[in-house]
Amino acid sequence: MSVTEKPLLSVRDLKKHFPIKGGILGRTQGMVQAVDGVSFDVAPGETLGIVGESGCGKSTTAKLLIGLTERDEGDIALNDKTLGRDMNLRALRRDIQMVFQDSYASLNPRMTILDSVAFGARVQGLDDPMGRARRLMDRVGLSADRFAHRYPHELSGGQRQRVNIARALAMFPKVVVLDEAVSALDKSVEAQVLNLLADLRAELGLTYIFISHDLNVVRYISDRILVMYLGEVVEIAPVDQIWADQAHPYTRSLFSAMPSMDPDNRTEKPPLAGDPPNPIDPPSGCRFHTRCPLAAPVCKSRHPVLAPRVQGSAHWVACHLHDANSGHPEAGKGIPA
Amino acid sequence: MSQTETAIPAQAHRGYWSAVLSRLRRDPVAMACLAVLALLVLSAIFAPWLGLADPYKGSMIARLKPIGTPGYPLGTDEQGRDMLARLIYGGRLTLFIGLMPVVLAFFIGGALGVVAGYVGGVTNTIIMRVVDVFFAFPSVLLAIAISGALGAGVLNSLVSLTIVFIPPVTRVAEAVTSGVRQLDYIDAARSSGASALTVIRVHVIGNVASPVFVYATSLTSVCMILAAGLSFLGIGVRPPEPEWGLMLNTLRSAIYVNPWLAALPGVMIFATSLCLNLLSDGLRSAMNVRD
Numbered sequence: 001m002s003v004t005e006k007p008l009l010s011v012r013d014l015k016k017h018f019p020i021k022g023g024i025l026g027r028t029q030g031m032v033q034a035v036d037g038v039s040f041d042v043a044p045g046e047t048l049g050i051v052g053e054s055g056c057g058k059s060t061t062a063k064l065l066i067g068l069t070e071r072d073e074g075d076i077a078l079n080d081k082t083l084g085r086d087m088n089l090r091a092l093r094r095d096i097q098m099v100f101q102d103s104y105a106s107l108n109p110r111m112t113i114l115d116s117v118a119f120g121a122r123v124q125g126l127d128d129p130m131g132r133a134r135r136l137m138d139r140v141g142l143s144a145d146r147f148a149h150r151y152p153h154e155l156s157g158g159q160r161q162r163v164n165i166a167r168a169l170a171m172f173p174k175v176v177v178l179d180e181a182v183s184a185l186d187k188s189v190e191a192q193v194l195n196l197l198a199d200l201r202a203e204l205g206l207t208y209i210f211i212s213h214d215l216n217v218v219r220y221i222s223d224r225i226l227v228m229y230l231g232e233v234v235e236i237a238p239v240d241q242i243w244a245d246q247a248h249p250y251t252r253s254l255f256s257a258m259p260s261m262d263p264d265n266r267t268e269k270p271p272l273a274g275d276p277p278n279p280i281d282p283p284s285g286c287r288f289h290t291r292c293p294l295a296a297p298v299c300k301s302r303h304p305v306l307a308p309r310v311q312g313s314a315h316w317v318a319c320h321l322h323d324a325n326s327g328h329p330e331a332g333k334g335i336p337a
Numbered sequence: 338m339s340q341t342e343t344a345i346p347a348q349a350h351r352g353y354w355s356a357v358l359s360r361l362r363r364d365p366v367a368m369a370c371l372a373v374l375a376l377l378v379l380s381a382i383f384a385p386w387l388g389l390a391d392p393y394k395g396s397m398i399a400r401l402k403p404i405g406t407p408g409y410p411l412g413t414d415e416q417g418r419d420m421l422a423r424l425i426y427g428g429r430l431t432l433f434i435g436l437m438p439v440v441l442a443f444f445i446g447g448a449l450g451v452v453a454g455y456v457g458g459v460t461n462t463i464i465m466r467v468v469d470v471f472f473a474f475p476s477v478l479l480a481i482a483i484s485g486a487l488g489a490g491v492l493n494s495l496v497s498l499t500i501v502f503i504p505p506v507t508r509v510a511e512a513v514t515s516g517v518r519q520l521d522y523i524d525a526a527r528s529s530g531a532s533a534l535t536v537i538r539v540h541v542i543g544n545v546a547s548p549v550f551v552y553a554t555s556l557t558s559v560c561m562i563l564a565a566g567l568s569f570l571g572i573g574v575r576p577p578e579p580e581w582g583l584m585l586n587t588l589r590s591a592i593y594v595n596p597w598l599a600a601l602p603g604v605m606i607f608a609t610s611l612c613l614n615l616l617s618d619g620l621r622s623a624m625n626v627r628d
C-alpha cells in the first residue's frame with residue numbers, strides 16, 4: 001500500500017465472516033465479521049506489526065494468511081502469484097509459516113523435538129530433513145546433540161518456542177507469521193527470543209508479520225505497524241511516525257493505555273470506556289464511532305476509507321477527521337491533542 | 338557443559354513404542370497380569386496337547402465331585418465332566434468371544450471416531466447420529482436383539498457383540514480426536530502442507546490411540562460377561578460347548594451343594610478381567626511420556 005518497492009506479500013480485501021448457528025435446525029442466525037476487508041502489503045525483509053485489542057481479528061488474519069481458516073473473499077498474493085489462481089495452498093505453505101502463542105500446544109507431545117522440526121521438510125519432500133532440522137536447532141540456540149531426542153514436556157517455555165521457530169523455518173519460508181509468539185514468555189526470555197528473531201531475520205532475509213498486543217515489543221521488532229479494530233484496518237504507518245503521532249482516535253487511546261515508565265506521568269483516566277461492540281452487528285459508518293470521543297454525525301452514517309494522511313505519505317488512516325471533504329466538523333484539522 | 342552433556346536421558350535414541358515397552362517392563366503389577374493372561378491364552382490355545390481329560394465326556398456316577406478329588410483335580414460339573422479340562426478348553430471360546438469383538442470394535446470404532454472428529458461438519462453429524470441410535474439401547478438389550486435376529490452361534494455372537502461395542506469406542510475416539518484437533522500442533526502440521534491423511538497418521542493417531550485403547554481394554558470384561566449372558570439365554574454358545582459364562586450358569590443350581598466348584602468359572606472370568614483392567618492401567622501410564 002505505502003510500500004514503494006515491489007511487495008512480497010500482498011493482501012487485498014480479505015474477509016472472513018463466521019456464521020453463528022443456533023435454533024432447533026441449526027440455522028445461521030448471524031455472522032461474526034471477524035475480518036472484514038483487510039488489505040496490506042509487506043515488502044521483502046520488512047516486519048509488519050499487527051496490533052489491536054482482543055477479538056479485533058488479528059489471529060484470524062494470521063490464520064487466513066496461511067490458509068488454516070478458509071477466506072470468504074479477498075486475494076492473497078505472494079511474489080505476484082495469487083493463491084487459488086497461480087499457486088495452491090501447498091505452495092503457499094512452503095513460503096509462509098507460522099509460530100503460535102502456546103509453545104506447548106504447538107508441539108506434538110509424543111514426538112521428539114527433532115521429529116517435530118523435521119516434519120515439515122519431510123512432508124514437503126525436501127532433501128535431508130533430519131540434517132536440516134539439526135542445523136536449525138543449533139541455529140536457534142538448542143544444541144541438537146542434547147535436545148534432538150527429548151520430548152516437549154522436558155523443555156522450558158523459551159526452549160519450546162525456539163523449537164517452534166526452528167520448525168517454522170525448516171522449509172526455509174519467506175514469510176513467518178508470529179502470532180503472539182513471545183507473549184506467553186517471561187520478560188527476560190521474551191527479550192532473548194526477540195533478539196533471536198531479529199538475528200534470524202537479518203541472516204535469512206525473512207519477512208515477519210508480528211502479531212502482538214504488547215506495543216513496546218511490536219515497536220522493537222517492527223518496521224511498520226498496522227492497527228486493527230473490529231476486523232478492519234484503521235491505521236497503518238511506519239513505527240516512528242505512528243509512535244510520534246497517532247492519526248486515528250482509536251490508535252491514540254490504544255497508545256495511551258500503555259503503562260508509562262514515568263511515575264509522574266501515570267494514566268489517570270481510562271483511555272477508552274466499555275467493551276468493543278459486537279462484531280456480529282458492527283456499528284454503522286465508522287465502526288469506532290460508538291466509543292470515539294470525537295465522533296460527529298458523519299461518522300455514524302459514512303464508512304471512512306483507508307487513505308494516506310497526506311498525498312504520498314506512508315501513513316495511512318481510515319478516519320473522517322483526516323479527510324477534508326468528509327463533512328466532519330473538525331475535518332482536516334487532525335485530532336486535538 | 339560436560340556435566341549437562343551427560344544428563345542426556347538414557348533412552349535417548351529409542352522410539353516412542355520401545356520407550357513405552359521399557360516402561361511397562363518396569364511395572365511389576367502389569368507384568369504379573371501379563372503373565373497370568375499369557376498363561377490363560379497359551380493354555381487355551383494348546384489345550385489339546387496338555388493331556389487333559391475329554392471336556393465333553395460326562396459320567397453319571399462322578400457328578401459334582403469336590404475340588405481335589407483324585408483323578409479330578411478341580412472336581413467335576415453337574416454332568417460329571419472334568420472341570421479342569423472344561424475350564425481350560427472353555428478359555429478358547431470365552432477369550433475369543435470376549436476379546437475379538439473389542440479388538441474389532443477398537444479398529445472399526447476408532448477409525449470412525451477419528452474420521453468424525455478430524456473432519457467434523459456433516460461427516461461428523463452423520464457418523465455420530467448413527468452411533469447415537471445404537472447408543473439409545475442398553476448394551477445387553479442390543480446384544481440380545483441382534484443375536485436373536487441372527488440366531489445362535491459363536492460367529493453371530495461375535496458379530497452382535499462387535500456391533501454393541503463399536504458405538505462407545507467411536508464416541509470416545511471422536512471426543513479425544515476433536516480435542517486433539519483443536520491443538521496448535523495440528524494447525525502447525527496442516528500449515529506445513531501435510532495432507533489430512535498424513536496429519537491423522539503422524540499426529541492424530543498416536544495421541545488418540547492410547548486413551549481409546551485403554552477404554553477398549555476396560556470393555557473386555559463387560560464383553561465377556563455379555564457373551565456369557567447370551568449363552569445363558571441360548572442365543573450365544575450352546576451346550577455342551579465349554580464356555581465360562583455358560584458353565585457359570587449351568588452350575589448355578591449346584592451353588593448350595595458345592596459352592597466352591599460353582600464359583601470356579603466365575604473365578605476365571607474375574608481373574609481375566611481383573612488382569613485386563615490392571616494391564617490397561619499399566620499401559621496407560623507407560624504410554625504417558627510425561628511421567
